Amino acid sequence: MACPPDSPYAYCTNTGNDGGGNNLSLGVLKLNAKTDPNGLYTGCPGGAQLKPKLSLIKRVRDPRLIKGAVTLSCDTATVANSTKAAVVDCPTGPDPYDYCLSTPNDGSGNAVTIGVVAAKDAGDPYGLYGECNTTPSAYGIEKGFKSKATLVTSVGLSMDTVRSIDLIGCNAPVGIGSWFPENMVTGSCSEIPIPLAWANRYSYCIWGTDDKGNGVVAGVNQ
Structure with a gap:
């Protein structure tokens, strides 16, 4: 089935009846350029100086406890000085994020918000x-x-x-x-x-x- 617009999912599936009487839709994440924490921001204005999403996370959370990060928004900085990212509300509705981070200036002139997917546990192969x-x-x-x-x-x-x-x-x-x-x-x-x-x-x-x-x-x- 088609995924919601601008979703982070690689593909989405639906079953009209899962055997338990549920009409179930699932969004499936893959580790790719869109979700890779080491990947650069996406969707920024032309000419923006892009940085890895992980550069925002490292300053506030332990990178070893995550496995994915998706750019939710990226625009020109709204304040003059570099500002450490802070935890903010994630988008309303179903999403795969354990928390979201936002900064009005990442130090390179970008106002960025990212959604972060946490590792399941210490054995998570994508941690x-x-x-x-x-x-x-x-x-x-x-x-x-x-x-x-x-x-x-x-x-x-x-x-x-x-x-x-x-x-x-x-x-x-x-x-x-x-x-x-x-x-x-x-x-x-x-x-x-x-x-x-x-x-x-x-x-x-x-x-x-x-x-x-x-x-x-x-x-x-x-």
């Missing part, structure tokens, strides 16, 4: 991770956050059957031992060359150094 060490520059770690799902795709595997991803460890990839790979690898959790009491909890593990320089160990359940 974010990153900046795992408090002194990242000392180890050459780049700033920034990524979806945990990128760990799966980075080793050539599909997200189609992934149910959860637990971040078992994330820090500078030093002092962990000579076994720690310089890139991301995958296999049975029992293949990690240190004793892991939880190795049998996961379908497989992913470990190594990601493309931002974080040392990561993740357990994946299908």
Whole structure:
């Protein structure tokens, strides 16, 4: 079925009777350019200096607790000075947002409002991770956050059957031992060359150094 105008959904579905006597319509989100927290604002005036939606969130909420962000409005700044985003009411009616943030000036001349989709729990495969060490520059770690799902795709595997991803460890990839790979690898959790009491909890593990320089160990359940 057609989605509501300007909705964030990738597609919408309807069943006239779900088996329980309900006429049910659903909007389905996908992680794409529209919902990616690292994506730039959309719908801004021509010539606007765009910034990642995550730049607004990081100043007021922990990025690790979210998995999506959608631009709700973007226009020319209404005040002269940069202003930290604040929590505001989300649009009326059904929406996927756990909260909404707005600023009259993001520091680049934009008045922006975004809707934020929170991660379901610590195992949400689309939750974010990153900046795992408090002194990242000392180890050459780049700033920034990524979806945990990128760990799966980075080793050539599909997200189609992934149910959860637990971040078992994330820090500078030093002092962990000579076994720690310089890139991301995958296999049975029992293949990690240190004793892991939880190795049998996961379908497989992913470990190594990601493309931002974080040392990561993740357990994946299908």
